[in-house]
Amino acid sequence: MESLQKKVVFDGEAASMMMKELRGSFGSGKTRSYEWRVSQVKALLKMVTDNEKQIIDALLSDLAKPPLETVVYEIGMFKNSCEVILKELKQWMKPEKVKTSISTFPSSAEIVPEPLGVVLVISAWNYPILLSLDPVVGAIAAGNAVVLKPSEIAPATSSLMAKLLAEYMDNSCVRVVEGAVDETTALLDQKWDKIFYTGNGRVGRIVMAAAAKHLTPVVLELGGKCPAVVDSDVNLQVAARRLISGKWGLNNGQACVSPDYVITTKDFAPKLVDSLKTELENFFGKNPLESKDISRIVNHNHFARVAKLLDDEKVSDKIIHGGEKDESKLRISPTLLLDVPHDSLIMGEEIFGPLLPIITVNKLEESFDLINSRTKPLAAYIFTNNKKLKEQFVKNVSAGGMLVNDIALHLIVPTLPFGGVGDSGTGSYHGRFSFEAFTHKKAVLYRGFGGDASLRYPPYTETKQRVMKALVSGGILSIIAALLGWSSKA
Amino acid sequence: MEEAKEKGVFNEDKASLVVKELRKSFDSGKTRSYKWRISQLEAMAKMIEENEKDIIEAVDKDLSKPQLEAYIAEVSQTKSSCSEAIKALHQWMKPTKVKTAITTYPSSAEIVSEPLGVVLIISTWNFPFMLSLEPVIGAIAAGNAVVLKPSEVAPASSALLADMLTKYLDNSAVRVIEGGAPQTTALLEQKWDKILYTGNARVGRIVMAAATKHLTPVILELGGKCPALVDSNLNLQVAARRLIAGKWACNNGQACISVDYIITLKHFAPTLINALKEELEQFFGKDPMKSKDMSRIVSSSHFSRLLKLLNDDKISDKIVLEGQKDEDQLKIAPTIILDAPDDSLVMQEEIFGPIMPIITVDKIEDGFDIIKSKPKPLAAYLFTNNEDLKKSFVENISSGGMLINDTVLQVVTPGLPFGGVGESGMGCYHGKFSFDEFSHKKGVLYRSFKGDSSMRYPPYTPKKQSLMKALINGNIFHMILILIGCSKL
Numbered sequence: 001m002e003s004l005q006k007k008v009v010f011d012g013e014a015a016s017m018m019m020k021e022l023r024g025s026f027g028s029g030k031t032r033s034y035e036w037r038v039s040q041v042k043a044l045l046k047m048v049t050d051n052e053k054q055i056i057d058a059l060l061s062d063l064a065k066p067p068l069e070t071v072v073y074e075i076g077m078f079k080n081s082c083e084v085i086l087k088e089l090k091q092w093m094k095p096e097k098v099k100t101s102i103s104t105f106p107s108s109a110e111i112v113p114e115p116l117g118v119v120l121v122i123s124a125w126n127y128p129i130l131l132s133l134d135p136v137v138g139a140i141a142a143g144n145a146v147v148l149k150p151s152e153i154a155p156a157t158s159s160l161m162a163k164l165l166a167e168y169m170d171n172s173c174v175r176v177v178e179g180a181v182d183e184t185t186a187l188l189d190q191k192w193d194k195i196f197y198t199g200n201g202r203v204g205r206i207v208m209a210a211a212a213k214h215l216t217p218v219v220l221e222l223g224g225k226c227p228a229v230v231d232s233d234v235n236l237q238v239a240a241r242r243l244i245s246g247k248w249g250l251n252n253g254q255a256c257v258s259p260d261y262v263i264t265t266k267d268f269a270p271k272l273v274d275s276l277k278t279e280l281e282n283f284f285g286k287n288p289l290e291s292k293d294i295s296r297i298v299n300h301n302h303f304a305r306v307a308k309l310l311d312d313e314k315v316s317d318k319i320i321h322g323g324e325k326d327e328s329k330l331r332i333s334p335t336l337l338l339d340v341p342h343d344s345l346i347m348g349e350e351i352f353g354p355l356l357p358i359i360t361v362n363k364l365e366e367s368f369d370l371i372n373s374r375t376k377p378l379a380a381y382i383f384t385n386n387k388k389l390k391e392q393f394v395k396n397v398s399a400g401g402m403l404v405n406d407i408a409l410h411l412i413v414p415t416l417p418f419g420g421v422g423d424s425g426t427g428s429y430h431g432r433f434s435f436e437a438f439t440h441k442k443a444v445l446y447r448g449f450g451g452d453a454s455l456r457y458p459p460y461t462e463t464k465q466r467v468m469k470a471l472v473s474g475g476i477l478s479i480i481a482a483l484l485g486w487s488s489k490a
Numbered sequence: 491m492e493e494a495k496e497k498g499v500f501n502e503d504k505a506s507l508v509v510k511e512l513r514k515s516f517d518s519g520k521t522r523s524y525k526w527r528i529s530q531l532e533a534m535a536k537m538i539e540e541n542e543k544d545i546i547e548a549v550d551k552d553l554s555k556p557q558l559e560a561y562i563a564e565v566s567q568t569k570s571s572c573s574e575a576i577k578a579l580h581q582w583m584k585p586t587k588v589k590t591a592i593t594t595y596p597s598s599a600e601i602v603s604e605p606l607g608v609v610l611i612i613s614t615w616n617f618p619f620m621l622s623l624e625p626v627i628g629a630i631a632a633g634n635a636v637v638l639k640p641s642e643v644a645p646a647s648s649a650l651l652a653d654m655l656t657k658y659l660d661n662s663a664v665r666v667i668e669g670g671a672p673q674t675t676a677l678l679e680q681k682w683d684k685i686l687y688t689g690n691a692r693v694g695r696i697v698m699a700a701a702t703k704h705l706t707p708v709i710l711e712l713g714g715k716c717p718a719l720v721d722s723n724l725n726l727q728v729a730a731r732r733l734i735a736g737k738w739a740c741n742n743g744q745a746c747i748s749v750d751y752i753i754t755l756k757h758f759a760p761t762l763i764n765a766l767k768e769e770l771e772q773f774f775g776k777d778p779m780k781s782k783d784m785s786r787i788v789s790s791s792h793f794s795r796l797l798k799l800l801n802d803d804k805i806s807d808k809i810v811l812e813g814q815k816d817e818d819q820l821k822i823a824p825t826i827i828l829d830a831p832d833d834s835l836v837m838q839e840e841i842f843g844p845i846m847p848i849i850t851v852d853k854i855e856d857g858f859d860i861i862k863s864k865p866k867p868l869a870a871y872l873f874t875n876n877e878d879l880k881k882s883f884v885e886n887i888s889s890g891g892m893l894i895n896d897t898v899l900q901v902v903t904p905g906l907p908f909g910g911v912g913e914s915g916m917g918c919y920h921g922k923f924s925f926d927e928f929s930h931k932k933g934v935l936y937r938s939f940k941g942d943s944s945m946r947y948p949p950y951t952p953k954k955q956s957l958m959k960a961l962i963n964g965n966i967f968h969m970i971l972i973l974i975g976c977s978k979l
Contacts (some may be wrong), residue, residue: 027862029886068950068958076962080593083963098905107896109903114888116911193912205702212698215691215710217916222705235939245947283948293948372517385939394934396519398604401933409935412962413599415588416933421606422683426707428931441918443891443906444884445899449725449875457731458739458773458783460558468558472566 010179015186018175022118022145025172032115032143034093038086040140040169044133045082047168048075054160055129062128062154064296064330065251073250074129077412081134084414084431085141092141092435100445103472107447113439115143117193122184122207124198125153125298126254126352132161135196135219136174138434144194145173149187151199152180153298192216194438198256200350201423219427219437221256222420223350224377228259228407229367229393231384232268239383239405240275243356244283246381246407248334252295253354254302257379257401257408260351263367266360273336273358277321280334288333289326296330297353303330306353310335314344315357322354364389368396376400376422381407400424500669505676508665512608512635515662522605522633527579530630530659534623535572537658538565544650545619552618552644554786554820555741564619567902571624574904574921575631582631582925590935593962597937603929605633607683612639612674612697614688615788616744618647621711625686626655626664628924634684635663639677642670643788682706684928688746690840691913709917709927712910713840714867715750718897719857719883721874722758729873729895730765734773736871736897738824742785743844744792747869747891747898750841753857756850763810763826763848770811770824778823779814786820787843793820796843800825804834813844854879861887866912871897890914 030036048055052075059065059074095110119139123132132150139146148165150158162176177183188195188210197207198221211218228243243262247253264272284291297303307325309315315337322335337357340346346357361367364384371380380399384390390404400420403410410416411430419428429437455464455471520526538545542565549555549564575582585600609629613622622640629636638655640648652666667673678685678700687697688711701708718733736749754762774781787793797815805827813823822844830836830847837847851857854874861870870889874880880894890910891900901908901920909918919927945954945961 066948066950068955071955072958072962076959079963098903100903100905104899104903107899107903109900109906111906112884117888201705204705208702208705209699212695212702215694215698215712215913215916220705235942238939238942241942241944241947249946249948285949291948293950390936394602394932398930399932402935404934404936405939406935406937409594409597409937410599410933412593413588413590413597413933413935415590416599416601416935417931418933421930421932423705426705428933440888440911441907442884442889442911443900443903443908444894445892445896445903445906446880446894447896447899449728449895452725452728452731454731457735458556458781459775460556460783465558465561469561469566472562472570 010177010183010186012186012189015177015190018147018177019118019190022147022173022175026115026117026145031140031145031173034090036170037089037141037143040174041082041085041089041137043168044137044140045079047164048078048129048133051160051164055157058156058160059129059154061156062125063251063254063298066293066295068293069249069251069295070129074127078130078133078137080412080414081137081430081434085137085435088432089141089435092432095444104445104447106451107445109443109445112442112444113142113435114442116438116440118145118147119194119196119438120147120149120187120190120192122149122187122195122197122199123151125151126251126256128154128157129161131198131221135198135429135434138429139196139438140174141435142438144438147175147177147187149177149179149184152178194218196427196429196437197221204425219419219429220425221418221427221429222378222423222425223256223352224375224420224424225260225347225350226257226377226379226381226399227367227371228262228381228383229364229371230262230264230268230272231364231382231386231389232265232271233385234383234405236271236275237279240272240279241283242383242406244276244279244334247356248280248284248294248354250408252297253356254295254298254352255408257411258352259356259381259407260377261347261357261359263359263361263364263370265364266362269338269358269360273320273338276336280321284334288322289324289329289331294334294354297332299330300327302353303327303332306332306351306355309346309351309353309355312345315340315346365392368393371397376420376424378420378424379403379408379410398422400428500667500673500676502676502679505667505680508637508667509608509680509682512637512663512665516605516607516635521630521635521663524579524583526660527630527633528576530664531572531576531579531627533658534627534630535569535576537654538569538572538623541650541654545647548646548650549618549644551646552615553741553744553788556783556785558783559739559741559785563617567620568623568627570904571627571921575627575925578922579631579925582922585934594935594937596941597935599933599935602932602934603632603925604932606928606930608635608637609684609686609928610637610639610677610680610682612677612685612687612689613641615641615643615647616741616746618644619651621688622651625688625919625924628919629686629928630664631925632928634928637665637667637677639667639669639674642668684708686917686919686927687711694915709909709919710915711746711908711917711919712868712913712915713746713842714910714914715840715864716747716867716869716871716889717857717861718749718752718871718873719854719861720752720754720758720762721854721872721876721879722755722761723875724873724895726761726765727769730762730769731773732896733873734766734769737846738770738784738844739773740898742787743846744785744788744842745898747901748842749846749871749897750867751837751847751849753849753851753860755854756852759828759848759850763828766826766846767811774824779816779819779821784821787822788820790817790820792843793817793822796822796841796845799836799841799843799845802835805830805836855882858883858886866890866910866914868910868914869893869898869900888912890918
């Protein structure tokens, strides 16, 4: 009933009115002060700390997400972002002095970071807290007013965030708009100073097309098939555990940086598969469909989508572990597949679920070509102790980000930019990059009235031309030479 | 005849073929090597050096651009960019090591710059060499294959660019496609790894919309009405000269960073206008139409456009310096308008010509409101000795870039990014910013197999949860407490 009411209320007119209010707030200058930004970041910190239980419950409701995953990845990582901002914001806000050259002497220059204005953050359902609040806190740190549109596919979390942000934050500058396609469309019709979208490539194109109308720059955090290459010279138990943790321990494979598929050598595959089976049982027990330590599939749509990948004829004889489904509980057990054909459905799209295809090659270097034949993923992983192989991997494979010998942790390093390339997205954030994503770096040059030489100005005599030429080439000797040959009148 | 042949020949299929070839070259890895990039940059420097005369002749033909202006902007500036890239490339290409926290201990991390792939640069007519070669230098420095589409509105320059780049650079990775809208459309249908477009907002939207199909990131260098706010507390002669330098001595106002209009105090306007008139005469003589030191209007369509602005009823009685007009020569002499209404044509669109509106205000701060009421420009200028006013201007006015007490020079300052914000564009380039914008900054984290603790893994116990919580918050003390109190996990 309430949801229907919301649908009726937030249309183009409502969006336009909200925009007007936010522009008024931004125009007043209040979001620009260090004090305001810090107060809002602290409010967000308090908000997630005070409401940890409610957040855990909302995520249990939306995704059956294990509390440890919520505490570590949703709340923990977000709190980290806030701490980094509180520690470094003053430094980030300072103009950066830049050296000037002789051609503009005397002068001084700096790059001044300024907020863009009013920005829109469209979030996703799989890490609904993190993927909403992390961009939002970046926007606030950079001094913007911000609207958050959480995903309706995680409704408990969406409504919790709407409630909490209204309670804790400065509503004149920070808003939440709940809803689905209609509300998002109404929002996308407005002129934003930046749009930050997390989700899939199809909607990413819709967002970018809407942004193009207003020349709005965008950050698109998309996905892709993140490959994990596994060498035979690894500590097998550790590698297997990390693969499992990065796949099924990350929202049950429903994460943009989950390893989508594994590539290993034909010789090593049996050993890897055995180790995976062993560790899977250690982690989730003999009945993984019953384990509380693994998220469920988010909803029936996605369940049907993932089930279809399993039901594909082309893979029917390739399932070597798992494959059990329980639609009533929206659960599919951790499933391993071996050497599925490249034209199978499962290799044709991002899986975003608990299925792990393992592709075998003769030599590990072949995996590079395999990966490069596909669109650039958001992350690429390699497990090896071979230094040369690591170097070649980093050099020859293009991905948003990379991790050697582990999964996903590069997201936790605030000094690394997190973002895609090619089909996996454009722009990045985390740490200082969040601040910069929502900032305009304004170039400022200062000159005085002294040191004005008329040789710059028309009429352009031969002499002036000679001296100007020497000046812009910056060679001191040539300048002196030209000046010596120059009479007192220009 | 040849152009028509080209027009008939270069369609989507041709465009697709070009991209295919360039992709093959890129995939072969040849553009990634330091050696290749340096060889191309050195070839470019040689190219500019050896063809200086032809370059100046081409812009003279296309724009009647004065030799000195052409030398500085088109030749010298591009040569400097090559040298800067050659000198700094080694440093730019190095991965940046970054600190890691205890949360991922033991680990090391770095940001690796990698080329995007095959990029498209769509250039423009007013600084045809600078605005074509500067982005190409950046794309090559970053290791990409590149296609340049110069502007057909400057045909001599376009032809020379095609000729020179084909002769001096590696054709398997660097191409020039000449032509107009059909050729550009064919190119825009292709999948590029980045597109840099310099021009106007209308076409900017078309480029971004086309880029959307392939999720191609874009740099849009657009324009806007760049204001110059002129206080009464200044050195009048110097200010007047610099204003003129930033308008009429800058391709005759046809530059994205030209001073579009002036805002000054009511009581100061007459003084300023007199100073401008005086210095204009110093610069261009009593008959500016005869001066060799002033670019002409680029084409008859632009000439008509400017005429329309001047013939607007709303400003008929506001022209305080009426410049001569000669359609045959495509020349319009410096023209100044005082207090044109805000809804006049000349105040509604980017002028891009030798017409200078001067808007007066009672208080200088009112000037801020006028500027803010318009879309964010590519550049904003302030002339004053008042330190507080300078500070307030920088803090409160948003624009791509800014200059205090001068015009235009912010774009030749290495170390400063050149780009717009809002309607004036997105992204930036020049110097290292060019390298960065044509690169993907790949975050890489390295871990070893040591230091693996099962507290990360299911089954999740309350103890593991507390430990993980402490770890992620980097709370070492807390972690130790838990570990001391806990036996085997």
